[in-house]
Amino acid sequence: MMEIAAPSSSAGTCPNPQASLQVAIQDFQSILTDGQRHKLRTIGSIRDAQSVMIFTAQLEHENRLAGRPGVSNRLSTVLESVQAFAGVVGTFVSSHPEIAALVWGSVKLTMLEEMQEDVRAVQQMGEEVKEEISLATARAQHEDEELQARERRAAFRDRSKMWKFLPRMEHDISAIKEMHEQQLRRKAKEERQRLLESLSSHEYRTPFWEACKKRQRDTAEWIFAVPEFKRWYDGSGPSLLWCSGKIGSGKTVLCANVVNHVFLHKGRHDTATFFFVDRDNAESLQAETLIRSIIRQSIDSTEVPQYLESRLTNLDHAVFVQLDAWIDLLRYVVQQSTAFYILIDGLDECDAAERQAVFDALSLLAATASCLRIFISSRESVDLDLRGRSLPMSRVSMSCDSLMSDIRSYIDTSLQKRLQNEELVFGDAHLLVEVNDALTQHADGMFLWVTFLIDEICAGSCDDDIRRSLRQLPKDLEETFKRALLRILSRAKHVELVQRTFRWVAVARRPLTLDELREAVSIDVGQTHSRPERLPHHMNRILLWCENLLHLTDEEPAQVQFAHASVRDFITRATLPGQLFRFHVDLRETDHFAGEICVTYLHFSDFTTTIARRQKPVQLNPVRLAVTALSRETNMARISEVVTHFASRRRKTMADPDFSRIEAKYGKSHDIGKETLQNSHPFLQYAATHWVTHTVHFEEKQCIIWDLWLLLVSGCSSLARIPWDRQGLLVWSHKTRHYALLRHALNFERQYELGEIYHLLKISATRGDSKAVAIFLETCTGSISYFDMLLPKVSEGGHAKVVDQLLGVGADANAAADEYRGQTALQAACGGGHLEVVERLLGAGADVNTAVTKHSGQTALQAACGAGHLEVVERLIDAGADVNAATAEVKQLRALQEVSSSGHLEGVVDDHLDRVLSGHLEVVERLLIARADADASGLENEGLTALQIASKHGHLQVVDFLLGAGADVNADAAPLEGLTALQAASSGGHVTVVERLLYAGADVNAPGAVVEGLTALQAASSGGYLQVVDFLLGVGAWVNATPAFLRGVTALQAASGSGHIEVVKRLLHAGADVNTAASRIGGRTALQVASDRGHLKIVELLLAAGADDDDAAT
Template sequence: MPDPGDYTVGWICAISTEYVAAQTFLDEEHEGGPDCVSSNDDNVYTLGKIGKHNVVIATLPSGEYGTVSAAGVARDMLHTFPNIRVGLMVGIGGGCPSPNHDIRLGDVVVSASQDGKGAVFHYDFGKMIQGQPFHPTALLSEPPRLLRSATQQLQALYERKGHQIEQAINKVFEKSPRLQKKYKRPDKGSDKLYYPSVTQPPRVVDRPERTEDEDNPAIHYGRIASANKVIKDAAFRDSLAEEENILCFEMEAAGLMNHFPCLVIRGICDYSDSHKNKEWQGYAAMTAAAYAKDLLCQIPPNKVEAERKLVDIVSTVAGSVNEIRTNIQIAGDDVKELKSQTRQAKLNDWLSPPDPSINYEKSLVQRQRGTGSWLLDGDAFEGWKTQGRSSFLWIYGNSGSGKTILSSTIIENLSSYQPLYFFFDFSDAEKRTFENMIRALIKQLYYQGEENLLHLESLYSSHKNGNQQPSCQSLCETFFRIIEQTGETWIVLDALDECRKEERKELLLWMNEIQVNPKYRNVHLLVTSRWELDIESGVLEFSHINYTISIQSDIIANDISAYVRWRVREGDGLKRWRSTPKFQDKIEKVIEERAGGMFRWVVCQLDALEVCLDRRSLLAALKSLPTTMDDVYARTLTRIPEAYQENAIRILQFLAYSERPLKVEEIIDMTAVDIEGTPYFDPEHRMPDPSEILLYCSSLVIAVAAGEDSKGVNLQLAHFSVKEYLTSGRVQNDILQHFQELKAKASMANICLAYMLHLGTGISPSMLTKSYPFAEYCAMYWMTFAAVAEGQNQTDADENQKLRTFSQMLFDADRCLYLTYYNLYSPDFSRSNRGQTGKKTVSALYYASLGGLVNTVDCLLSQGADVNAQGNGYHGNALQAASAEGHSKVVELLLSKGADVNAQSGKVYDNALQSAAERGHYRVVELLVDNGADINAPGFKTMWSTGSALQAASAYNRERVVELLLSKGADTNIQSGRYGNALQAALQNGHDRVAEMLVGNGANVNAKGGKYGHALYTASHKNRYELAKLLISKGADVNAHGGLFYDNALQAASIWGFDKIVELLLDNGADVNIQGGRHGTALQAAIKGRHNGVVELLLRRGAKSDLNAKNII
């Protein structure tokens, strides 16, 4: 009889199908059972060998399922086989397909932790926190390190050579042909994934067949959800999968992990939906068992022997779990996790806010000690700072009057209050948007307190654990939730006028919300800006204005005097005059008299005086000082030596019109480009001393640290007024043409293209970015510049011809050079896909359409490009690419050349109209509809589609597009996509105004669909009182069933404690004792949520406390 001590691998199955599959992969089967079995062990075992490992296989008793039974089998196995050191749970499970995981029937899912979360997610045990996703409280052990290492090794082997799972299964059938009937692979036509919607008849998701280069079955690695329940609900599946990044559902693993630390291997036999059947169970069990055998063959027996016995690990884990649970009760599991430095770094990487401290520190260094006291000691600032309720202060002044340095002074003064602050910055595109301002403020808030971190963690979790970016609206909601609970808050925003003009209205509305909403009782907001009409108009519309200060010359005269005196008496640039005090006095007197409250003017004049080497030149310069900043900049440009002019103009063009500052090394290569030369770029022509780059236009350009690490150096314009002057049309006539936008961008595009054409093909991405630092910038921005130039007819003829020639060379069909740069930076995927040359292939027409290059598109079409060809990119074809990016002229051209306006293509969007509608491109939507686009196409390409064009626009709050589509006859009640219908799309994403528009245009308020089942449930779950009221007035059924988790609107409102919604529903006929959902009744839900007020309300309205209600979680 076999000795139980000889067996080191334990293999557990749940059902007989899995048990048979496991037995078939034994290399040899040992006759008889163990010679000694524990008296309490009721398990039946199969013993054998795989490779050099002795394996014991057990299964759950017939008819028993779930975590408890699995735990019992594992416990008894370890009693009888105390030498087991490696555990496997092998069998079948329900798959969770998603955009990131193309899971098919027969595929294998292997348990693996992700984002710091355990490989097995026990969703029977957890807690609900208002406004946050489900939080697990059960703590599960991880499999031994040996198994995790072997999994990684096998994954690498499969990636290099592919697997032989299908061949291994066929060998089993050769030995046991009778197994084929139940265990062979079913016909691929039976692998059907249905949309999780209420539409009838069910719709099948269209998925491309796997190619010969792809593994089939595929192996997936990720989190597995486990609980004592069979999941047959696609909506629940997708919701939990999205929140917790789940790949598979099963019923036993959670019962094993703390009693039998093991690797979980599941073959996918269904999709955890209502279409569940047993057709694929046999084959799925075989693929899982085949993978398990391959895994064991990766592990040398001596390594298994070196592992601790599982029975010893379990006893240690039990003690550790008890200790951890004690710590949780004391400190709180969520806070403890979020406090870790790793988690904070992960959240920060996801949020990716720009760093305003760089601006703050830079301005603080430039500040002269003692300046700003006129503000800090004044009544207005003191009143704003100490007022016992919310307060607002607007400081405005001309460009160059020292507002940014004043902001840094204010922030320093408020340092003990931990102020929030942001500097809008014309030279950095990342610091010109309202959304990035909110991101930066949230980051500052979450470093101020642990409780603030919970709100950010909630936002992170609700966006696929950081795999999806939050909308600007959800960021604002998170910000407001945090400041609502933080108490008194001080916020300083500098240079509102440097925020993108199209975003200022949203910014001003946000500022007004802070002031007027009673929830934010004590927020002190201070902003600075130039005087501009839209800013003044927005501020004057505020319901109350506490303080405004206009920076006039007399107010800051003392600050200017202090600065001038410091430069003259202590600065190195004018130290030559220290031996003659009367000339120092002369400089101070003249500069101060003519300053006119303009700090920037003072700085420029003192810089200019530093080059005066003798008394005569100094006196002459003081006599001829320019009067205005325009005069200052005009004189500076005139004095640029002729030998420097070409490069100076290039540098100023790029800095005035680029989306971001340029690195010094980028500018060095840019100035070395010769668009008329051969070659176009020669590394030998780089400046020998990069530090001299500022000499080309020194007083107009400054060098600044590139980021927090300060390792690199960027060049940027010295002040916003420089950019304003260069782009205003006020530049002198001889160089004016160089700074007109069309001419400048055509020139910039040509320089980028010449550089790219010289580098050619065959250079790896890493070599490109390392040896040619301008390459990545060119790849990112050349199309932006070229599209502007191609879109207009006023471009200089020579520049335009050069642009055409260079573009044709880049898109030449024989060289396909454009692919090198598409893969270095793909506009398809924003700022991802760097360094992947050769990995992606798209057509020239697709790439040109994506970039909005109307002339290039026309040229490619005239050369025979197929207007309807699939481009292989993110958007599928040229029309959808142009539509998604809002290139109306390209869309118009493609349509005129016969593009199929209703073609189904792309990885996410179903058609051109849907992509344009979702992104809010009004003119493109109008063109597509007017040219025959099916306005009501349901959008069924993927189960994660946003559905019809109206649903897509509603989901993303595109009000103007929604209005347009409704005016063109869009059906408000089409059922499709992940939201079900347009009304649900608007409600789930919090777009109240769009929801009102849809209801006003005939949306069915009782239509079923989407994650929350129906509109009233959604409004109740999201605490949208006015919308709930509107829906009820339009006939919404207050007792409708169907919502995820809570079944009905009353229970959804009760679990979160939304007393006003609860009362509204009851007043309008909601059944106070309606049953269903996770908690059974509204009363049980309110008790579970600990909302005493709602409990009392429900009892007063007749709730019965003795109903046999469920209480699952």
């Protein structure tokens, strides 16, 4: 089970491989004699790890012969360093086979050293033999034989030494090979970790921990007893459980407790993930951040499947990744679990577009993965985002009743804590009871309000003040915030500092520390250098000066945030009254101001020594890294020479992003002063990182430090971080919606391919980004035909501003649709119910009766009717839309048939079913008023009338309405698989519709279509609808009605073939003929179809009822 715990404050440091190697070899040399060191220098370069090992073995041999102590006890330290160095040499092994020759050359050298004495002995013997020959020829043969014998003994001895030496070498080589393989595994592990960090580095746990700290003991437990939660958790209920509540009702704390509950009880093969949207962290407000974080949490970094690693690698290499790609990856991950939990808090804090993207993703996942369980806690406003979605959902409301016990406990604990800290003092002990009762009575289900009410009470200096506060408690949160601002004003001191603080806290991309905030509020736009004399004193009192509208996190260093998202909403709202308006924060204006401050700060003269044109990334050969480190030691120069020799043969260079960090350990870094700068300038890190995100809306005419900004964009500062490369500026600025950079890239950067610009323009237009579209249109000359093709896509999305922009550059509102499933702009807008876009297109001359395409096409009116958009329908009818025009050739439905069909509302959230259906009925009424033909059918041979369609889908209210308008209840079924209204209702098992049609005079025994037709009873029997079968038999349906001519079935044959044993029994009881002949073409008897499909119990029933068993064999 995954453990959720705060990270340790300490972390181990990685050893330096080069330094370790240097120390180990110095240690090794210290025990050598002068003669051995001389031999080391004369033997040649130590080329690799095996050279060191072989030389060590040689010294061990000589020391043993000389009786000196061995050196093998020092070998392990050397080998550990060699392991870190082996990867450098190993890089070249595959492409430089001469390395093997060097290794074996070392072996040969060692063997020669060991056999030197024997060689000298043999040479001496040879001299003696020559002398003996001159003295005694007679003894020559004898001496020669003796010499040969000695040579054989010496060779045997040497071979024995060699056989002893080789196994040891093989062992050493195997050990080095294993170390190399371990290094490869380590590198692969590091690469996987890098991929996961690239996937998501968002710190999702911090807001969760903060919420856990706020929970009082035994609170937020009530939800586990709620039936909706139990069904959600065990998978028997809908996949989405939505917990809704008002501001400050403790939703975040509740969600944190649910997270703990899920992790505590989930199964071994279940996966649990969570995400807490933090309004003070801009990154967490993005749908992509949420989805990527969920994916990251679900992946075990120790066991990343090959397929998943490959997908992550491809996405990591991509320049631009659409959100759909991340959703597709999440879908794959979800499907690997038995149960997959996604718990999200605070979605209401996100913008509408981001919420829409999240819910689109969740809807798609829920539709394709039955194991998915989603928990969302948010304000009631999310209800608008959930309407009309096919996302199965149950809802739990944080009502006052369910929270009352939690709030009582919270009040008791909070008051006791204030009393212990002497923030609250009572002279009269009974006053505690009065305060408790008053807070409980006024809490209104909001923990946040209780907190501020206690602050109000604590402000009293005596019992009288406290009782006065109880009588004048604010009526709601807004009044509470107003009182807090009035108290700030009444003190007069620190008002300007509080204003500046509110501005920075409201727009900061991440919460600022006290030191960062202290420096940020002291800077003015255009300032040339730091001014320490302007830094405010006692910044740790800022909470007191802000009347607790801010709070400090428990992190180290502490960060400054609003006490609650509702405080930020209040401060940024444009409705602050009178004198309080000076505290108002305009987010767009303040964000621009923050960008100017960051750019100003990065150009301080304090940093002059570090300002220089940014150099290209250092391109290094990996071996160069080893040379840099090893060459610092004189005794390692030989190794450095050999490595350099290898490096000179390798022409391909590679960039090492970590080189500056490694090099710094050897005193090579040119940025040593950065750490000192950071300590003396706390705001530097924030400004260097976030200057880009605060300058999204910069424009030359509205920015007094425009030229300084251009210098940063051009890479002329070594301090400012640039998150793009030169070739990727256009794509990066487009993806992040950085409009200033997008305009800069299109105006001043390299020329881009028109196809690339069109692609990016299409993305911006279809997501409704009118600001980006305006930039593209003002900087690029486009083809009108391209704008024509783009207009329907934009209209379908309801992006009225972008529609105006495209029409403004000449796009044709009547541009022809694609022949296959194409739409005109007006048809697309009507299908989405976008009345504002419809108005613009009609104003631009769009033809309301443009003909449909051949395949799957609809007129504008039909598209609006199909989705039940009454206002759009009325506007089109007023504009002259033909209510009886047919759809594409494939269906040929009329508007009335479309709306009757679209009443099919399976999957719509239950809370909205009545409202949606009511809207469809109003559309039906409006079409009938406009003289729509209630009895028109679709295709000549297989079409359905509006009444037949409504009956088929079981829409009783639509059926009632159509019958009241005079629709023919007995309109004939179409020849090819057609159905009468009664047959259609019976085929779906809609008993109430069947009753209504029969009451209206429907013919219970009307014949079915010629091809595969069914009577009402045959249709109900085929579907197994026993209640409908009983009802039809009760009103005189013929149990043995003749089947259709082509592939027809009797009622008994239909029930038998489908395996509906209860219906079979009911039909036999009603006198069904068990041996009725099959239809002339393609028919089967009841016994045959039951036998063929393996319904053995039905076969037994039929045989018992007298079925001819010969039929079963035919």
